[in-house]
Amino acid sequence: MSQKSLPPQINEESHPGPLEAVIRAETGGKIRSFLYQLAEGVTDYRSIHSLTEQVRHQYHGRFAIELIQNAYDAVSRAEEQEGALSRIEMRLELDGERGTLFVANDGAPFSHSNFESVSRLGQSDKDPTTSVGNKGIGFRSVLEISQRPQIWSRRFETSHGFDGYCFGFAPEFVRSIHDPVLAIIERRSFSEAQGWFAEIVEEDPSLCERLCSGAQRVQARGANSITDWLREEIGYLSPYLLPWPVTERSTTVDDFEERGFASVVELPLTSLAAVSLTERKLAEITADSMLFLDNLKxxxxxxxxxxxxxxxxxxxxxxxxxxxxxxxxxxxxxxxxxxxxxxxxxxxxxxxxxxxxxxxxxxxxxxxxxxxxxxxxxxxxxxxxxxxxxxxxxxxxxxxxxxxxxxxxxxxxxxxxxxxxxxxxxxxxxxxxxxxxxxxxxxxxxxxxxxxxxxxxxxxxxxxxxxxxxxxxxxxxxxxxxxxxxxxxxMDIDIENAPWMLTDGGWCALCQASLLPLPSDPKVLCAEELRKHAAFPAYAAGLDTRIGLIESLSGRFGIGVMPTEADQAITIEAAVKTLACDPELDWGHFWQDVCNIFEDDLSHLKGKDVILCTDGTLHSGGVAGRAIYFRPRPAGQDDDSSEEPGIDQVPAALQSFIAILDPRIPVSEVRDGRRQNTELHKRLTDARLVNTFRREDVLADILAPNLPPMPVARGTRDVELCRDALFYALRLAAS
Incomplete structure (x- = not known):
């Protein structure tokens, strides 16, 4: 047959092998069916063409997955699974502005059923419980990137080369039937190059006459010339129903053959856009794609x-x-x-x-x-x-x-x-x-x-x-x-109360476990520190990457993910008792973390020993009958406060209810040449944890209420209390 009569890679052999004969017979039968429909004015082939186009659009962007699916089905059908390599290989090669995508597998070779499924739209015989794809339909997804798909396969798993179903599809092949069909209608003899078509129509001697009669009816209607009508109708004949044997192959196909692959799909890409799309879809394939492909290695x-x-x-x-x-x-x-x-x-x-x-x-x-x-x-x-x-x-x-x-x-x-x-x-x-x-x-x-x-x-x-x-x-x-x-x-399971959440203290219910109340940018109160002193069941450290899931699951049941403010306060109190032993502790950073945890509302710390004072110990603020005061400033800087020697030196007997804030707590700073209060000063004041030092308040609110009833007996602790109270009161009065 003339090389001009058929598209490249589609050649006629003088002595075709048995499978080549099967391929030719399949296509010959479909061409005869098309000619019968032309003769009778039936247009079923148009419906198939429309369905092919519909499939191509519905499978948009799915060709890579579909190719893996079909290859995996072949791997799963291999007779020997235990020792098989069970490989799928997808290779994109570029050639100028275009390229070719190859998909190879070393599973079972292409069977006759596979061949029929690929060349007959929607006729896959796959079991939905054991097979992944639908070769008859899914294979059409490749039309998004290629118009000339080819398939190379061994005949048996023991074959030494691609001696099985080797065929391709091409639009040029469909267009090549125009001239021999026109020769029939015009009652001309076939040329030597059209001899292959003679073999197709010779199966039914009446076909040529019926086709001529049908053409005469079309001509009688006078809508189009016979040539135009024929070309239009052939345009609706899907080339992807007409396989033809292929023999000329690339070195890449040879490479797959030498490496033992059972079959290869070769897809010459249509354009630079198709190359780009292919690269993108191949890049999207991840480990998840193999998760349920049990037979793939x-x-x-x-x-x-x-x-x-x-x-x-x-x-x-x-x-x-x-x-x-x-x-x-x-x-x-x-x-x-x-x-x-x-x-x-x-x-x-x-x-x-x-x-x-x-x-x-x-x-x-x-x-x-x-x-x-x-x-x-x-x-x-x-x-x-x-x-x-x-x-x-x-x-x-x-x-x-x-x-x-x-x-x-x-x-x-x-x-x-x-x-x-x-x-x-x-x-x-x-x-x-x-x-x-x-x-x-x-x-x-x-x-x-x-x-x-x-x-x-x-x-x-x-x-x-x-x-x-x-x-x-x-x-x-x-x-x-x-x-x-x-x-x-x-199943009689209460998810909210089932002991399914792992905490540092063991397994407990979702409604009991809490996340650590971490500051947004921890300086001192880091996760390790809070976890060490947590007064609540804290989720295990290894679940830190699941915080988002914990939040969404808790939200599903209307459960708060954070511990109560009371438990947070107890946790911070326990933590600071350890932290305070470090002379290098940055107290400014500590209080920055605390303010962040409580969103600037420090009232939850009332009664908790968390405030460092000048006596070197931690005190609790906001407790009736006791008070922590800001350290008095020099006169002229803070209204009625002045710093005289000894005012912030509280006598020992009074230290249980009077304390002065340690200067390491940054409640003031120099701004614009003046010493001014910091935001922490305001937070401590608003929470009534620390008070401004005023003499009359100290005397009236703290000293007087804490004095014992008079007179007091000699030799008792009350004597020391009264003595220290008197000395401190005189010191205040003289300041």
Whole structure:
């Protein structure tokens, strides 16, 4: 056949192999069907063309995931799983302004069923419980970036090369049928180059005559010339239903063949924009993409910017009633470990409305026998919103920092999932999808109760990942919390009061545990200091990265995350008693932290020994019959206060109820050449913890009320008290 008659890479061999003959026969049959429709004025091919365009738009941006899905299905079908390499490799190569994306796997070779699925829109025979993608539809997602996809495959797993289904699609091939069809209509003989087309029409000797008759009817209507009509109708014939054998291949395909891969998808990219989109979508692939691909061991992504290989391994095989296992996914220097719980539910055990929902689904779905639900949490230090997966992640978040996989019934591209019940008039499968999500909630609570609670800080973090609402949209959070609440009720669990929160003192209930009341920028009262003296059950230090989850979970139940002000005051009192032993302590920073903790309302510290005074000890302010005073300033600086020798030197017998604030507490500073009060001075005054020193107040409010009844007996402590009171009063009067 002439090289001009068919597009590049689509060549005719004089002696085609058995699979090449199958490929040619498939396309020949479809071309004959198209010619029959032309002859009879039927336009089913237009509907298929329209559906192809619709699929391309609905799968926008999903081609990378779809390619992984199809490759993974092949890996899962491999006869030998235990010793298999189980690889998928995605490689983007640039050539000038364009490039080519290759996707290779070393699973089972392309089967006849696979070939039919790819070349016949929407005719995949995959089991929704064991297979990821829909080759008949999902493969069309590549049309977003490529118009000439090609597939190279071995015939058997033991084959030494790509001797199986090797074929491609191209718009040029469809356009190439125009001239031979026109030759039939014009009753001309085929040229030597059109001999391949003769083989197609010779299958039915009546076809040519019927086609001529149909063309005459079109010509009689006179709308278009026969040539224009034919070209227009051929334009509606989807090239992606017409595979043709390919033989010429790139060195990259040769490389994949030599390295033992079973099949390769080759996608010449259409434009620079397609290259950019491909780079972006490949960059979006993360370890999460491999989480539920149990049979995959390695996923390599190579672009001109570098190469990444994700390696998946089993850390702990699934065991126990909840099939708890651990999976490790590593890439370069980063490794993530996931705990995964699984449960299978027989369809026959599902409620009747759920079974009815399944029976209303299309394709192979009514044959569904069981569904496996899996929930997974990671050991990541920073939690991130999890995704709902149908083997691979969808666009929907779970509503928490956990991942959920189940054979949900999703939209065509498996990007979204409907959870609206059929009674509400929504799309099919909503009741079934709701059931699966509810089973995930039950499994999650069982995992907490039996496998996580009462163990270490890692498990405590996982509990928060499962329970706490976290998502970029409220619908996902609300949906997950609703299922958790229903599951908890069914299981007679009170989440708010269950001992599922790890604190420094052990496990306790959500309503009992509190976060540390840390200042926004700790100077002295750091987490370690507060934790050491906490008068309340403080969340364990290892949960610091889960503070956001703690806040959202507590908010869900209307619980405050901070300890009471009374417990905070007790904690600060205990802390400062230790801190005060350090002669280098910066008291200004200490009080800055305290003001920040209490949001400048220091009244909660009344009665707490937290104020350093000139006698070197800590005193409590705001207590009846006792007072702490600001140190008097020199005359002229603070109204009626003056500093005379001895005024701030309180006699020993009076020190239990009169104290002078230590000068290390920064309650004044020089501003604009004058000594002025600081903000701390105002806070201490407003809280009535420290008073301004006025002689009459000291005499009337403190000294007089604390004097014993007269007369006092000699040799008693009252004598010392009266003596010191008299001397101090005279000192005040003389100042």
């Amino acid at each position: 390695a996923l390599t992504i190579t672009t001109p910017k570098g190469s990444r290989t994700f390696r998946r391994s089993i850390v702990q095989r699934a065991k126990g009633p909840r099939k708890l296992g651990k999976v490790s996914i590593g890439c370069e220097d980063s490794t993530r470990t996931f705990s995964v719980w699984r449960r299978k539910v027989q369809v026959s055990d599902m409620p009747e409305p759920v079974q009815e929902s399944i029976r209303g689904l299309p394709g192979q779905w009514p044959k569904l026998e069981r569904a496996e639900i899996a929930v997974a949490v990671s050991d990541d230090s920073e939690p991130t919103p999890g995704k709902l997966s149908i083997f691979l992640p969808t666009a929907l978040e779970t509503g928490a920092a956990l991942h959920i996989n189940a054979p949900f019934f999703g939209d065509m591209s498996r990007t979204t999932i409907s959870f609206d019940t059929e009674e509400e008039g929504a799309q099919a499968g909503g009741t079934y999808n709701e059931f699966l999500l509810h089973q995930a909630a039950v499994l999650g609570l069982e995992a907490i109760s039996s496998d996580l609670a009462g163990r270490s800080v890692g498990e405590a973090a996982n509990i928060l990942d499962i329970l706490a609402p976290t998502a970029s949209e409220s619908a996902a959070k609300d949906r997950w919390q609703e299922h958790l609440s229903r599951a908890a009720t069914e």
